[in-house]
Amino acid sequence: MSLRHAVLGLLVQRPSTGYELAKLFDRSLMTAWHARHSQIYPELTKLESRGFVEVASEGPRSSRTWRITREGREELRAWLVEKEPSRIQRNESAVRLFFAGMLAPGDRQVACERDLAYVNEQIRMLEETREQVLAATPPQYFLPTIELGLRVNAVYRDWLQEQIDQAEHEAGEIHD
Amino acid sequence: MSLRHAVLGLLVQRPSTGYELAKLFDRSLMTAWHARHSQIYPELTKLESRGFVEVASEGPRSSRTWRITREGREELRAWLVEKEPSRIQRNESAVRLFFAGMLAPGDRQVACERDLAYVNEQIRMLEETREQVLAATPPQYFLPTIELGLRVNAVYRDWLQEQIDQAEHEAGEIHD
DNA sequence: CGCATCATGTAAGCTGTTACATGATTAT
């Protein structure tokens, strides 16, 4: 179960409330795993009952800051190193791209342009995050994954632009 | 719901049995969406009740070959072009890479080498598929997505090799 | 005072996994 280990991983970075974890899932982890607060709060309770997390402090508005325990770190390490990864992926955008080639050129262009706008926005956000991470001393452990995200998104950007150019070309041919 | 539209998309390619669709999910669509036969058979029944697919023929072993209807094609097109895509992704391997930077160099190297072996195998399979698709006349609509898969996997391969080299270097420093 | 944000939680319903269950056909 990735949710459990994603929560443990985020708590290694910094003790956090459930609310903060929900924001981190939306920001740092968005392209890897997604989780809502309605899943995160019950998961924290489960992780506590297994001894993997504990309440570090209580704050205003009945907030609780959770921290990972030694057992939690061991569980995370075992998952990362010893457990055979599941290669199953679920990516709606990839399903769309797979079938985009069946569309008429005009429709295909519309679909690819929408994706290109999204990819460019992702690149912008990753560049922004990279600046912040580089400014921290020492740079945080996930700097290489930001670099990876930038490279993968550059591939998507170039490929989408090629598909758009190709679709424009095909649309032109029809009217010749 | 991507499962529904992935089934419709696969049926545009070629009328298929549920069993064949399950194999296609494992092969062509593996990096985009995953589905088991226990989900595919009930989904075909639902799609039939909505008029999006119909039985094209019945064969041996109580097999039924399904084909997409005109209404099904319209539904698929509307989904691809008009519906705002969900950008939610679930990718356990990406979660692992995100947290790999927290591991000790030796552990990180083990994790990255396992992924590199997988990525190299993916590249081998994509190259094989590309040859088959290029041999077909005319080349099938999903040729560009195979090219995209190859480019993305090349990025992963190079990045993983860099992480492995870096981890080896760090491991060396410790013993200096 | 009112709005945005912080903060947590539960319930109903849908989606997806694993396991169970059955049987036909083909190849060795």
Added chain:
DNA sequence: ATAATCATGTAACAGCTTACATGATGCG
């Protein structure tokens, strides 16, 4: 014969989404 593959289906359970529900704190 018997093993592998083809072929379909259901049930129990786990995971995830959407909606409901509540209230505190900080800012303008």
